Amino acid sequence: MLDESKQPSTRGQALRLALIGAILLGAAGAFAYVGGRLSPNRLTQTRMIAAFEALSGDHPGFRRNHAKGICVAGWFESNGQAAGLSKATLFAQGQRVPVIGRFALAGGLPFQADKAATVRSLALQFLPPGGAEWRTGMNNIPVFPVNSAQGFYDQLRAGTPDPATGKPDPAKLQAFMAEHPEAVRAGALIRQRPVSSGFTDATYNSLNAFRFVAATGAAVPVRWAAVPVQPFVAESAEQAASLDKNSLFDDLAAQIHQQALQWKLMVTIGEPDDPTADATLPWPADRRQVEAGTVTLDRISSEDTGPCTDINYDPLVLPPGIEASDDPLLSARSAAYARSFTLRAGEKSEKPPSAVTAAEIQAGAKP
């Protein structure tokens, strides 16, 4: 029973009700704020993906970036040389683990014509027994074009065609370059890179720094690269001029049908002062390198039938023994990939056939 003598006055009641209302409103507001609902200018996963879609258009079912690709598979064989640096089980000597990979062209256009200057990527998923899985996405550029999520977003926005002219606004590009001098420096390094004739003779770099942690607990900063065993052949002038739509992918399929392709997994060990939080800055060329083993790729398939399509090559899927560095791009990539993966997974029924079809791969198999 209620004790009437303890009941506050009507005015007191109203104040108490108002207090309860204020607490509930505050709690709801805090939730909306943390979810980004009250700050339209905050860079969220949704806005990042929207920037890709504004630049490249809507392509349901495809990755929002590196949209044009092909699946490969094979294995990684460790030579044991990285085992002292990282306790990751896949680096144990003689360890042979299955690999599912994906070659792709950067950008959100799934049907773009192959061009040598377009950034090429190789993503790998290592599947050692026991589940200590490792996923990595690498690119054939020496440094990342930007060093932050905001920089990446600003670059996408600056490069998006103006609806009136159909071309990016030069003033916006100028403003981007003024605001991001690190991107200007990185862009120069990227343009100077030697461009190889195809996917098979390109070097793919992790770009972001990570940490290798040994069984002893000792940690070192690292970057890694897949360096081709196939000899480097520079892109020829005719090739640059006469590329037809899927020539890079067709060449890859033809070569892999002929013989297995191999890349050395080279780990570069950073010194304590080397930048780990800025992927636009190269490390000095004299840094110690360790060859951890060899990636062999002997199977290829279209994305429409291949095993890589349902894999999100999230750079934060790391085994014990490999850890993220303080590079903010790792979180940014992981977050944006997650959003892209969710969207394209939900659009699977709307997805048209990929640019490189299963029939095209089959045709490439014939001598």
Add this chain to the structure above:
Amino acid sequence: MTPQHTRFPLLSRVLHWLMAAMVLAMLFIGIGMAASVSARYGLLVSIHRPLGIAILVLVVIRLVNRWLSPPPPLPDSIPPVQRLAAHASHILLYTLMVLMPLVGWAMLSAARTPIVLWGSLQLPPILPQDPVLYAWLRFLHTDLGYLLYATFLIHLGAALLHGLIRRDGVFGSMASWRLGNR
């Protein structure tokens, strides 16, 4: 009859407040990380997964505890409609506390994302790989998160009404530091 209401048993109160803190932290981490591309994202994800599983384990312990030592009865002054509302909102809270971690676990299973709790400790997948199912569960996970937060707000509002307006002892039956039940 006195306005003093029988308190919840001590273990029930400890579990309630511990889980209140964990579930709220979980909801804020979840809504924050799903919107984020910041450097905090990776850390938030690495907290979200083990914390969610800890909540799943605790909610099972809590349900067993609730069965062994039932909550004190509501005061007679509470009208039947409000009793029904109280009962229903508690069923919803428990259901969502069980469902949220299970949907999270299931969606990562369908996506074949390794579910790392700590170091080499991983959860096994509980669903076959299925991206379409993943996408559906991923959106469901967000919707259930909003529903859980809304249910929490109703729960908080009702608790404050009992504590500040009705002052019928219901608030004190959970918000008390005393050791005994009375």
